[in-house]
Amino acid sequence: MSTLSRRGFLQSAAAAVAAQAQPRKPEKPNIVLIYADDVGYGDLSCYGATSVKTPNLDKIAGGGLRLTDAHCTSATCTPSRYSLMTGEYAWRRKGTGVLPGDAAALITPDRTTLPSVLKKAGYATGCVGKWHLGLGDGNVDWNQQIRPGPNDLGFDYSFIIPATGDRVPCVFVENGRVFNLDPADPITTSYKEPFPGEPVAREHPELLKMRASHGHDQALINGVGRIGYMKGGKSALWVDEDIAFTLTGKATRFIDGHRTEPFFLYFATHDIHVPRLPNSRFVGKTKMGPRGDAIAELDWSVGEIINALERNGLTRNTLLMFSSDNGPVVDDGYQDQAAEKLGTHKPAGQYRGGKYSSFDGGTRVPWMVRWPGHVEVDSTSDAPLSQVDLLASLAALTGQTLPGEAAPDSFNQLTALLGQSKTGRPYVIEHAGTLAITQQGWKYIAPGKGQKVDRFTNTELGNDPDPQLYNLREDPGEKNNLAAKEPERVRALAALLDRVKAEARSRP
Numbered sequence: 001m002s003t004l005s006r007r008g009f010l011q012s013a014a015a016a017v018a019a020q021a022q023p024r025k026p027e028k029p030n031i032v033l034i035y036a037d038d039v040g041y042g043d044l045s046c047y048g049a050t051s052v053k054t055p056n057l058d059k060i061a062g063g064g065l066r067l068t069d070a071h072c073t074s075a076t077c078t079p080s081r082y083s084l085m086t087g088e089y090a091w092r093r094k095g096t097g098v099l100p101g102d103a104a105a106l107i108t109p110d111r112t113t114l115p116s117v118l119k120k121a122g123y124a125t126g127c128v129g130k131w132h133l134g135l136g137d138g139n140v141d142w143n144q145q146i147r148p149g150p151n152d153l154g155f156d157y158s159f160i161i162p163a164t165g166d167r168v169p170c171v172f173v174e175n176g177r178v179f180n181l182d183p184a185d186p187i188t189t190s191y192k193e194p195f196p197g198e199p200v201a202r203e204h205p206e207l208l209k210m211r212a213s214h215g216h217d218q219a220l221i222n223g224v225g226r227i228g229y230m231k232g233g234k235s236a237l238w239v240d241e242d243i244a245f246t247l248t249g250k251a252t253r254f255i256d257g258h259r260t261e262p263f264f265l266y267f268a269t270h271d272i273h274v275p276r277l278p279n280s281r282f283v284g285k286t287k288m289g290p291r292g293d294a295i296a297e298l299d300w301s302v303g304e305i306i307n308a309l310e311r312n313g314l315t316r317n318t319l320l321m322f323s324s325d326n327g328p329v330v331d332d333g334y335q336d337q338a339a340e341k342l343g344t345h346k347p348a349g350q351y352r353g354g355k356y357s358s359f360d361g362g363t364r365v366p367w368m369v370r371w372p373g374h375v376e377v378d379s380t381s382d383a384p385l386s387q388v389d390l391l392a393s394l395a396a397l398t399g400q401t402l403p404g405e406a407a408p409d410s411f412n413q414l415t416a417l418l419g420q421s422k423t424g425r426p427y428v429i430e431h432a433g434t435l436a437i438t439q440q441g442w443k444y445i446a447p448g449k450g451q452k453v454d455r456f457t458n459t460e461l462g463n464d465p466d467p468q469l470y471n472l473r474e475d476p477g478e479k480n481n482l483a484a485k486e487p488e489r490v491r492a493l494a495a496l497l498d499r500v501k502a503e504a505r506s507r508p
């Protein structure tokens, strides 16, 4: 028995003695979900990376479960987050692609959401970090209370990046109000036209500390070109190099402030999305340049969360999870030497493709789960799991029944999530340019239009006008298309996919 599993065994034995002494209370562990941005399956040392060390992330894995066939629902941010929050595949709805920073709220306040379910169960709910699910009614005024937003969808507290680090407005919003805004310097944004007198990145390359490799040539803020234009709000602008500190501080403060009641914290980091500008404390921590150093910064943030739980005596009673919103990308639009300095590092591990791709690298992401005494230490599971299942699984954990129309694609996979069952969901649907479905190790990618390799990011997208079929157990790298040899399997998987598409709900 390893030291870790022995400790786990002793802890469970102690818990069993305590359970005999007292009547069992309903289980309401605190729930912390650390949701990173663009972290690939191979980016953490606990998933095989050697060019970067992630001791804090490895601590979650060592103290719990490492899932090896876990997927976000889409190969980009907005649709994955939409599914996480609503338990519905984003591709069922129009307008769920990568959103601009001035987009209206995608999720309406009448919907059942992950935080609303936990709030109903008596949890204090907090959202810190990247949102990217739209805000307001489509005509957002950054100088007023902004609604709807996270606080209308079940979060008691929110401190967010409205969209992404590379999209305007480059300000935080706390409980619907721009953080540190000077009312005398109001904010206006536009995704169409520049504002006269405001610097534009494509006109002032000499002012840039990091140049774009594609796009990112509009508003010039903190020496970085962004997507979209903005004016005003000078006192509220974030400093990219401090984002991790600001967000981590808000997240740990939320934990400190709620130590005496059950809480749910959704901590959505900016790392390791572009622009990658880690704090000077992390610059040079790896040989991979800003992308590797951003992983080191992410690991520091995770360590701070672990410490906050520890110092409040909450480690044992907290279900702590880590995952990512889509697969990895190397060059995502800035000249940050991510490709040049990659060396032997494999961001998607043995899988093909990455962010934007229908190949497994697009959605197969790290997912670790730690809950001392409930999840076996230092364990792994290849149970197929999708982030769309989190809503129904946590509803089950907190003893709730979902209304019929809620979370239409979310399966209760609580036992798989805790490593108690290795079965997992019966099939997994992956969404990028086209849809793919995996069942018992066989993956079908529906015919897809468009380029095979993205000319900006150099990602293999998995698009092919012909159907593709891969045996992931023998060919995890999706190199050998068996569709022509196995027409029956292609037909069966395509039919299953069509059925799920045709129904408005797939939840059993």
Ligand code: NG6
Pocket (backbone or CB within 6 Å): 037, 038, 076, 077, 078, 098, 132, 164, 166, 214, 215, 216, 227, 273, 274, 326, 332, 333, 456
């Ligand atoms: C792309 C951006 C990319 C990133 C992505 C969204 C360009 C050229 N590329 O359009 O940098 O922002 O959108 O990423 O602008 S996500 O993780 O939020 O989905």
Ligand code: CA
Pocket (backbone or CB within 6 Å): 037, 038, 076, 077, 273, 325, 326
């Ligand atoms: Ca992302």
